[in-house]
Amino acid sequence: MKRLLIPLAAAGLTAATFAFPASAEPHWATDPLAPKPADAYSSANFWLDANGAALRKATQYYWDFKNVPKLVGAQSKTPDDGKPGLTAPTGSVATATKVKNVNLPKTIGKVFFIDRSGKYRWCSATSIQSRHRNLVVTAGHCVYERGKDVFRKWVFIPGYYQGKAPWGIYVGAYAFTAYDLDTYDDYDGDYAFVAVHNGVALGAEKEVPLSEYKAWLGDKWIKPREISKEEFLKCQLNLGECWSEGEDKDSDLVGPDHPDAVLEKVETTKEKYVAAKVGKGQGFKFGEPVVEQVTKKQWDDYKGLGEKGTGADKAGNYAITHYYTQKWVKPGTSRKYFEGHYFIGVAKDLGRLGDVVGGQGFAWNQPMNQSVIAFGYPSAPHPDGDKPYTGLTPKYCMGKTATKMYQINTFKVETHQALKCSMTPGADGGPWLIKYNNNKRTGYVNGVTSTFADQDGNNRIDFISSPYFDGEVADVYNQASLAETKAIVSPKGELLQ
Numbered sequence: 001m002k003r004l005l006i007p008l009a010a011a012g013l014t015a016a017t018f019a020f021p022a023s024a025e026p027h028w029a030t031d032p033l034a035p036k037p038a039d040a041y042s043s044a045n046f047w048l049d050a051n052g053a054a055l056r057k058a059t060q061y062y063w064d065f066k067n068v069p070k071l072v073g074a075q076s077k078t079p080d081d082g083k084p085g086l087t088a089p090t091g092s093v094a095t096a097t098k099v100k101n102v103n104l105p106k107t108i109g110k111v112f113f114i115d116r117s118g119k120y121r122w123c124s125a126t127s128i129q130s131r132h133r134n135l136v137v138t139a140g141h142c143v144y145e146r147g148k149d150v151f152r153k154w155v156f157i158p159g160y161y162q163g164k165a166p167w168g169i170y171v172g173a174y175a176f177t178a179y180d181l182d183t184y185d186d187y188d189g190d191y192a193f194v195a196v197h198n199g200v201a202l203g204a205e206k207e208v209p210l211s212e213y214k215a216w217l218g219d220k221w222i223k224p225r226e227i228s229k230e231e232f233l234k235c236q237l238n239l240g241e242c243w244s245e246g247e248d249k250d251s252d253l254v255g256p257d258h259p260d261a262v263l264e265k266v267e268t269t270k271e272k273y274v275a276a277k278v279g280k281g282q283g284f285k286f287g288e289p290v291v292e293q294v295t296k297k298q299w300d301d302y303k304g305l306g307e308k309g310t311g312a313d314k315a316g317n318y319a320i321t322h323y324y325t326q327k328w329v330k331p332g333t334s335r336k337y338f339e340g341h342y343f344i345g346v347a348k349d350l351g352r353l354g355d356v357v358g359g360q361g362f363a364w365n366q367p368m369n370q371s372v373i374a375f376g377y378p379s380a381p382h383p384d385g386d387k388p389y390t391g392l393t394p395k396y397c398m399g400k401t402a403t404k405m406y407q408i409n410t411f412k413v414e415t416h417q418a419l420k421c422s423m424t425p426g427a428d429g430g431p432w433l434i435k436y437n438n439n440k441r442t443g444y445v446n447g448v449t450s451t452f453a454d455q456d457g458n459n460r461i462d463f464i465s466s467p468y469f470d471g472e473v474a475d476v477y478n479q480a481s482l483a484e485t486k487a488i489v490s491p492k493g494e495l496l497q
Contacts, residue, residue, distance in 0.1 A: 028476040029179050031150045033172035033194065037488040037496045040171040040197050041347070043153040044488075045219060047112055048169060048202050056163050058112055058120035060379040060391055060426035061142060068383050068454045071406040071418055071463055082365055082471045089361035089442035090129050090354055104394055105441035106167070106357040108375045108431065109158035111138055111194075113151035121151070124376035124394075124430035126360055127158055128193070128445055130481040133354025136170070136194045137362075137477075138429030139448050140181045143172075143192040150175050156196055158357045160377070162392045167357055168199035168350040171488070176480035178472065187411035190450040190467050193480035198487040199350035205343045210241055212344070217494040219345035224338040232337035241340040251332035256280050262331050265324040270307050273323035286324035294318050346493035361444035363434055364474040369403045373436045374419055374464065376427025376449055384459035389424060397421035397464070401432075401447075406465060408451055416465040417447055424461050425452060432466050445469075 034040045047054050107127040115121050123142030128135050136156045144150055154172040157165045173196060178189025202219075213220055227235070227242070235242035254261050265286040268276075276285045294302070299318035302308055306322040313319070350356055379391025389395060402418040419432070428450070433443030447466030455463050467473065490496055 027179055027472040028176055028479050030174055030176045030479070031144075033150055033154050033175055034197075035173045037197075037486075040173065040488045041200070041219065041495050043155055043171045044169045044200050044347075045202065045345075046153050047155055047157075048165065052163055052165070054120055055112060055157075055165075058122045060377075061121050061123050061428050062115075062425075068459075068461070069408045069410045069451060070455060071408060071416070071453050071465060084365040084367070085363065085474060086444055087129055087362040087477075089440075089444065090133070090359045104375070104396075105360070105433075106159050107360050107442075108394055109156060110160040110377055111136070111142055111154065111156050111172075111429065113142070113154040115151060116145055116149075122377075122391075122426070123428045124426065124449070125156055126375070126431040126445065127156075127353050127357050128431075128477075129354065129359035129361055130193075130195075130477075132195070132481070132484050133352040133359060134195050134197075134483070134485050135359065135480055136172075136196055136353070137431065137445055137448060138192055138194070139450050140177045140190040140192045141187075141450070142429040143175045143194060144177060144181065146185055154194070156194070156353075158353070160394075165201075168201045170196035170199045170353050173197050173485045174480075174483045176476050176483075178467075178476060184412065187408065187413045187450055188415055188467055189472075190411070191448050191469075191473060191476075193477055195480060195483035195485050196353055197485045198352055199356055200489055201348045201350055203346040203348055203493065205345055207341060207343050210340070210342055213342035216344045217497075218347060218489065219495070221343055221345075223341045223343060225341055227337050227339045229335075229337055231339070235339055241342075242338060243340075244335050244337050246333055246335045248335050249333045251329040253282065254328055254330045255282065256326075256328045258328070258330060260330045261328045264327040264329060266327045267305050268323050268325050269305050270321070270323050273325065276325050280326070282326065282328050284326045286326045290322045290324070292320045292322060294320055347489040347495075348493060349487045349489050349491065351487075358442065360431060360433060360442055361435075362474075362477055363444035363446040364469045364477075365471060366434065366446050366469070368401055368405075368417065370401050370434050370446065371399070372401055372419060372432045372434050372446065373398050373443065374421055374423070374427070374430060374432045374447075374449060376423055376430025378423040379426030380424045382422075382424060382460040383454060386460070388422075389426065391426045394430075395423060395427070397423055405468065408453075408465065411451060413451070413465070415468045415470075416450065417468050418453075418463050418465045420462065421464045422461055423449070423452075423464060427464070 125138035128137045156170045172194045177192040180186040181189035306320040378389040381387035432447035436443035453463040
């Protein structure tokens with residue numbers, strides 16, 4: 001995939017053009033996810049269709065437990081990269097929807113996507129404050145597959161709880177990440193900011209006349225109903241929308257060894273039954289005679305092939321004995337007739353992400369040994385096989401980040417911050433919030449969960465790490481903040497162009 005470095009306007013973003021000196025490398029790179037409304041709607045529908053079947057099928061992003069890394073101490077002081085900076089969080093508008101655990105922020109949720117092998121995956125993420133209130137931050141490896149192409153059908157669901165999307169689904173339009181992750185798969189840049197379209201909720205289906213169906217620009221489909229031939233002829237006379245499939249074709253007699261042979265039973269007389277052979281073949285006996293108990297009137301009126309006998313038995317009961325032979329046939333076919341019923345899907349525009357759930361603040365060049373809360377949806381088992389988390393609900397770790405930076409050779413990491421925490425994969429991409437206000441449920445994103453480590457060698461995750469958010473991260477964030485997105489459905493629920 002061609003990288004879109006400069007200018008942003010060429011990618012369809014309403015933003016200024018940025019130029020770099022010929023000798024300078026940009027700190028950031030960007031890729032389109034689903035900038036067109038039609039593609040965005042398709043992604044939303046994919047995940048929400050059939051009551052969220054695809055969401056329930058998804059599993060946490062893959063992590064190879066055969067090679068759980070260790071953190072290696074690199075330096076004992078905070079990198080000198082300029083002055084610390086903060087961007088304040090924003091609150092959210094009132095809503096009737098509630099999350100059961102009120103201590104958790106509404107901004108956190110899951111991102112869902114399809115990887116290169118076609119598997120449905122998810123990571124953790126959060127809404128973050130931005131100029132256009134449309135930005136999500138997560139781990140870079142939850143947007144870019146091994147630092148290369150972006151994942152398909154990428155969406156964010158804030159407040160995700162046990163398969164539900166209480167505040168709608170937000171489809172990724174443009175992804176921004178570190179140049180080094182994009183180019184070298186360097187996990188010092190394992191973060192990504194994604195500008196998302198307005199949220200949508202898919203409403204109930206509505207049956208409409210054909211004329212309204214043809215004019216509808218949103219989601220629509222046809223449900224056929226099988227009808228009789230008489231109804232079909234009447235539909236044609238009335239110029240209705242109806243059609244037929246298949247053809248009328250009689251069944252053929254075949255041998256019992258024919259690959260399409262189907263066994264049927266044919267009633268016959270006692271004499272022919274007695275004369276028939278026993279075994280498997282055309283005209284052979286079909287099981288034992290069947291005795292049917294009937295009323296006196298049924299017995300008197302019976303004119304079939306069965307044997308009536310001489311009358312009632314000692315108990316006054318009447319019976320008819322039936323005899324059957326085998327018939328092996330290749331089944332015929334019959335023409336089927338259908339009438340079209342037309343349905344439209346009425347979607348609802350929910351507005352900008354930040355207006356619905358708010359956005360966490362952003363912090364960079366902060367000192368080490370900060371008090372932090374890391375949120376996420378852990379799901380994978382520990383390396384020893386113990387599985388304490390389900391991934392259905394968000395969890396968190398609290399503590400202070402380490403006093404020094406760490407290296408992780410497996411991921412080309414030189415400057416990661418670390419936090420003692422037992423959350424497992426699935427928490428990838430979850431935010432690290434400093435200065436967290438438990439009443440407002442807001443803080444400042446100062447990292448995202450990137451890697452998991454087993455420091456004491458007991459086959460259990462005990463540390464997580466995040467890229468250090470420095471001035472380069474702030475550059476990427478600033479570029480992402482310029483990306484404008486829009487609604488993908490109209491107030492009527494139609495797909496916008």
